[in-house]
Amino acid sequence: MRLFRNSICHVWLISVVVAGLAGPILAQDENSATAASDEKISALIVDGQNNHGIWPKTTKMMKHYLEESGRFQVAVATTNPKGTDPDFKPDFSKYSVVISNFGYGAAPWPDETKRAFVEYMKDGGGLVIVHAADNSFPEWPEFNEMIGLGGWGGRNEKSGPYVYYDKDGQEIRDESAGPGGNHGPQHEFSVVIRDTDHPVTKGLPSEFLHSKDELYQQLRGPALNMKILATSFADPKFRGTGRHEPMAMSIDYGKGRVFHTPMGHADYSCECVGFITLFQRGTEWAATGNVTIPIPEDFPTADQSRSRPYTEMTNLAADELNNRIKEMIGMLEGEITADTLANLAGQDQFESLKESDEEKLERMIEAFRTIKAPALIEVLKSLDVSKAEFKENMATFDIQPRTVRFQKVDGVWYLQN
Numbered sequence: 001m002r003l004f005r006n007s008i009c010h011v012w013l014i015s016v017v018v019a020g021l022a023g024p025i026l027a028q029d030e031n032s033a034t035a036a037s038d039e040k041i042s043a044l045i046v047d048g049q050n051n052h053g054i055w056p057k058t059t060k061m062m063k064h065y066l067e068e069s070g071r072f073q074v075a076v077a078t079t080n081p082k083g084t085d086p087d088f089k090p091d092f093s094k095y096s097v098v099i100s101n102f103g104y105g106a107a108p109w110p111d112e113t114k115r116a117f118v119e120y121m122k123d124g125g126g127l128v129i130v131h132a133a134d135n136s137f138p139e140w141p142e143f144n145e146m147i148g149l150g151g152w153g154g155r156n157e158k159s160g161p162y163v164y165y166d167k168d169g170q171e172i173r174d175e176s177a178g179p180g181g182n183h184g185p186q187h188e189f190s191v192v193i194r195d196t197d198h199p200v201t202k203g204l205p206s207e208f209l210h211s212k213d214e215l216y217q218q219l220r221g222p223a224l225n226m227k228i229l230a231t232s233f234a235d236p237k238f239r240g241t242g243r244h245e246p247m248a249m250s251i252d253y254g255k256g257r258v259f260h261t262p263m264g265h266a267d268y269s270c271e272c273v274g275f276i277t278l279f280q281r282g283t284e285w286a287a288t289g290n291v292t293i294p295i296p297e298d299f300p301t302a303d304q305s306r307s308r309p310y311t312e313m314t315n316l317a318a319d320e321l322n323n324r325i326k327e328m329i330g331m332l333e334g335e336i337t338a339d340t341l342a343n344l345a346g347q348d349q350f351e352s353l354k355e356s357d358e359e360k361l362e363r364m365i366e367a368f369r370t371i372k373a374p375a376l377i378e379v380l381k382s383l384d385v386s387k388a389e390f391k392e393n394m395a396t397f398d399i400q401p402r403t404v405r406f407q408k409v410d411g412v413w414y415l416q417n
């Protein structure tokens, strides 16, 4: 969508609509309307069978993290809960990247789907493997090649070497016999960047403290064309191997790219800003070969983990929100009166407007007049409402070129910077 640029600060306009005009009119900020980013990357999350019962929530979280970056539009394809699902046939070719949230014990995909996926990857597709997704499909050789390393499901020396870093920073490939995959009790642990030139890790601090998670160790697999981007020390205090285990890997498969992180056991593990950042950037890289998503300011430090609490979306479905915004556009195409605003105020999603006293209402009318209805209508039309989310205390609008968030505190919506 094209945005007009010089006239209006979108953030302020939407804050008028959603938050009510509680304060003075803000100065226009032209810098807030930088060039719109390129077309969105289309991504597909596949899920449906995972020994981690939290998976429906972590799928939503991953979808949210990708969309929040402003780079992706995300679809989800879910299999039946048990057994091979004969109807699971996503059209992979429609997507630049596929993210797996399957887990241990997931039933094989139908042969036709497996073939289509291998072809998609060889042709230059993208794949992202998170946590127990590397437990899945031990009997599928091409899949094992794509993911580089895997665990459980009978994986052993026949699957490939153990791969890790030793205390001198050497990558070791160990062919000795033994099962693939285990972990000790969950804990916070440090993640050390080993490849500082890879697009996914470039510019990250050399080390960060990851939120509580399972530290996967002794994964094994073909590990062909695999680069280890980051490792974590598996401390014997937590039944660890005493080795530096891979925590982020990139794998080339045919013309395709794979990003693999064994992190992400639980919702609280995925809330780690380090995880979110690696996941967003790894997915962008798997899709395009480049990374444009910046490293956020709240990135964890070597000593301090940082989490962003995730609240599930509660209120409006996208189509209902869509209808409401259309209604608003309809109202605003007429003359702006106190009635118009009273009508807007009647919509319970815009709660703070209800609280408008007369003086506030007058100020709002003045503001609407000043900015002129047609401009406001343009902004509302430019809202891609499928990308708007209402949570209990948070409203997020993905308005090119940035995401705008409002937070509700004591019943009033505030613009969140």
Ligand SMILES: [Zn+2]
Pocket (backbone or CB within 6 Å): 052, 131, 132, 214, 265, 266
């Ligand atoms: Zn787990």
